[in-house]
Amino acid sequence: MPVKTWDISVRFTHWTVAGIVVWNLFGPTDQAHRVLGYIAAGLVVFRVIWGFVGTRYARFSAWWPTAAHLAEYLRSLAVGKPIRHLSHNPLGALMAIALWLLVIGLAVSGWMMRLDAFWGEDWLEGLHTALSVALQVCVCAHIVAAIVMSLWTRDNLIGAMLTGFKRDVDDNNTRR
Numbered sequence: 001m002p003v004k005t006w007d008i009s010v011r012f013t014h015w016t017v018a019g020i021v022v023w024n025l026f027g028p029t030d031q032a033h034r035v036l037g038y039i040a041a042g043l044v045v046f047r048v049i050w051g052f053v054g055t056r057y058a059r060f061s062a063w064w065p066t067a068a069h070l071a072e073y074l075r076s077l078a079v080g081k082p083i084r085h086l087s088h089n090p091l092g093a094l095m096a097i098a099l100w101l102l103v104i105g106l107a108v109s110g111w112m113m114r115l116d117a118f119w120g121e122d123w124l125e126g127l128h129t130a131l132s133v134a135l136q137v138c139v140c141a142h143i144v145a146a147i148v149m150s151l152w153t154r155d156n157l158i159g160a161m162l163t164g165f166k167r168d169v170d171d172n173n174t175r176r
Ligand code: HEM
Pocket: 010, 013, 014, 017, 018, 019, 021, 022, 047, 058, 087, 088, 089, 092, 095, 096, 097, 099, 100, 139, 142, 143, 146, 157, 158, 159, 160, 161
């Protein structure tokens, strides 16, 4: 039976932030770049609040990557039987947090670059560039992981981020 895992807020913030990130990584660094960067950061802040007040699978309480969950999940990968999660798996959760922090870091460093106090500071531009490179690396790993785990677990994770529904199987290898 399919189960509704990702509400519209999760899906909307995901695909909007993803679109802005791709545009800002490869597009011109004009005013639109700055406005879109702030919009992405605002959506991330909204999504973090939604992590406390939103629907069941969107909540941090459903997917916060504790050390115990991480260890259990890594063991399941090592023995070739990955635990299925209706929310994020612990590695995906760590990646989600890293991606959010990078988007916020880019907005803050981008904002600081434009302040009189930091105008023309090379280290700040260097930081903004370094964060953007880190974001590119993480996004590539994120996309590869989404495809690999979809094939491995036979869950269409990407489809679920589009439709909101994941396959539910009543077995003891699935975490709700
Ligand atoms: C390009 C920039 C992207 C960023 C910054 C990004 C970021 C994120 C974040 C933060 C989450 C957690 C979502 C939440 O809980 O609200 C997530 C989940 C997810 N993303 Fe992305 N994403 C990007 C692109 C993509 C692309 C291109 C795909 C498809 C190939 C994709 C597939 C997924 C999937 C399937 C999940 C859910 C994984 C699961 O079931 O646990 N993402 N992404």
